[in-house]
Amino acid sequence: MSRSIAAITGTAGDSLLKELGFTALIGLALTIPLISFETIDDVGGLQLQGRWAATAFIVVALVLGRLGIILLRTPGREVWVANGGAIAAIIGLLDLFRDTVAGFLGLERWPAISPSYTLAFLIGVGGAVLAIRAVVQISRRNSPMTKAERDARAESIGEQVRKLVRVFAAVAVLFALTLPFMPFSNRYVMDVGTLIVTYVMLGWGLNIIVGYAGLLDLGFVAFYAVGAYSYALGAQYLGVSFWLALPFAGLLAASFGLILGFPVLRLRGDYFAIVTLGFGEIIRIILINWYDVTNGPDGISGIPRPDFFGLATMTRRGHDGLPAFHEYFGLEYSSEHRVIFLYYLIVVMAALVAVFTMRIRKLPIGRAWEALREDDIACASLGINRTTVKLAAFGISASLGGFAGAFFATRQGFISPESFTFIESAIILAIVVMGGMGSLVGIAFAAVLLIGLPEVFRDLAEYRMVAFGAGLVMIMIWRPRGLLSHREPSVLLADRSPPGRPAPREAVAAGEVAE
């Protein structure tokens, strides 16, 4: 038998069986403690029940997957892997979406093939990955190109992608601006849109510390919280309006950034990250425990909505001597006005952040941040005061977080320390890292993926977090430097004309005149 296996796979049958056996063994070792038993609440108390079908399913799937990887090593067998992988992918996806598909085709819902949705998802994705790898391998073998030619082609494709990114960014901005007037737009779409843009702005704010200055900040949410609470408390105790509070929220967050910055900037790497993590927690715990001022875990409710630049209120009836928005503009009253207004507010705030970031990156301070990320010893030897450069990054980044926080407070109308947990910092950091540190377009794209998709797939309930995790792992495997990791130089000598010689374009024009 082992000889026939050898004939099929091209590898020695014994070693093949050994490899597959090993895979099965590891699979069993991992699944038995984690998956094979479940506790059920029975009459006599908790009972253990075996889940052997699921265990067997996982082990068989693992062995088949391993077989696929082994077959990929043998030229000529990739077709099998491609077909097998595709079948697995289809089965998995059909299983995952069987309600939707059955409903669409008007059929009776069929019984599940895989024991759970999670497994169906994993089978589908695993099969698809195998099939894609096989197809890539086949096309690579059949093409006459050498490795150097392939690299050159990959490079030129990369160049085109970079050009496309500009187009993509322009389309995205246009889409963001027209979203409220799209035919499919409704209250829910606007809410998700506002949420995404808020995270885009937070990502861009954190990007200055993490992406440019290269300091791993795990406590960014602290500045977000400071911004949110400074408006909420200001409105509650002092009756400050949103527009007055906005700059103060930024300033206050920036000063918290500086307070944190002074002691921790001497630290590096992991130690720095841990201290920022601690700072994020300190702020949250203060907010919970300083009950007299912050109302503790109960949070602050009734935070006033922003008015329309001091001209009109965004409520049904005008108050404080201001007319209501629809009265001011002579429109029919609609509760959507306020939602759209808030959406545009955050879009404008995010756009300002983007313009600011793009400009400051080309200034000496921006270049010094990036230089600090690349090599801080070399920076010191060039006479750059690392402390002030880092503090500037910290203060600016924190103030951007503070602005976003003030917006968050006014949009929600209610804030509590619950909104500012570590997971928020982690999500914002994930957006920056996944997007490609330093790339504004990449970060916006990652925010859409990480915030938008889980929101859209809310129907998948708890499985969406599995998909979320799987997505993160996949990005880290295939794009370890982030989705868009290309760094645009802040200045190009090619764009500057040499002294005494006109720029190339002018030279051509002058030449034409001379002729």
Added chain:
Amino acid sequence: MKRALLTVEHLTMRFGGLTAVDDVSFTAWDGEITAIIGPNGAGKTTVFNCLTGFYQPTVGRLLLERADGEHFLLERLEAYRIGRDAKVARTFQNIRLFPRMTVLENLLVAQHNSLMRASWYSVAGLLGLANYRHAEDAAIEKARHYMELANLVEVADWQAGNLPYGAQRRLEIIRAMCSDPVLLCLDEPAAGLNPRESAELNDLLLLLRAEKGVGILLIEHDMSVVMRISDHIVVLDYGKKISDGTAEEVQNDPRVIAAYLGEEEVA
């Protein structure tokens, strides 16, 4: 005529029980190339690290006298102030560029302090005012000038980390020059270069001395570089100075020969 630029007096650096540099005194003259040589572990890089503020010397005085009469005691200054105020620039034994930034950006970072002032600490820059644009143009012209000297104009927009090794060495030197130093400290600039590249390096250093009048302090193992270009050589061994003089004097000094070749055994 000759003016002392850097006077090192009784420099001693101890790490716990180990004395890396032991009571070393020497002078580097303005507009000259001074080389520090010695076998491995003689304490050459430690002297550099004391000079540029990365170490705090245990004992000693490091006096820098600029042509405009300003004095700086380097042992009292932080590393960045030695670069910014005293105007001592350095390169590193294992090249420290900003690898993901372009050649031109590397040279602009070196002009950080003057550009920062010109941009009114970023305010004028953010507003796009003309004075900052002029300052930036001037900085780019200066960078272009040095790139021409070091033959790097063609690769100005390359990522520094993608340059060939010899070009990275030259870039690190002109990056240090872009900060307008009065004293340029080079830590083994010829390490890892092939003979053609070290000849190019010699030319660049001689050109910098002639055109910019900058004093150069050099640690080097490559004797073809040291003997050809230095005006003055200091020899260290086991942290102590064993010889000091012109190339010829040092080459004939029996103590130097003993340090490099080992002492003749008495039969």
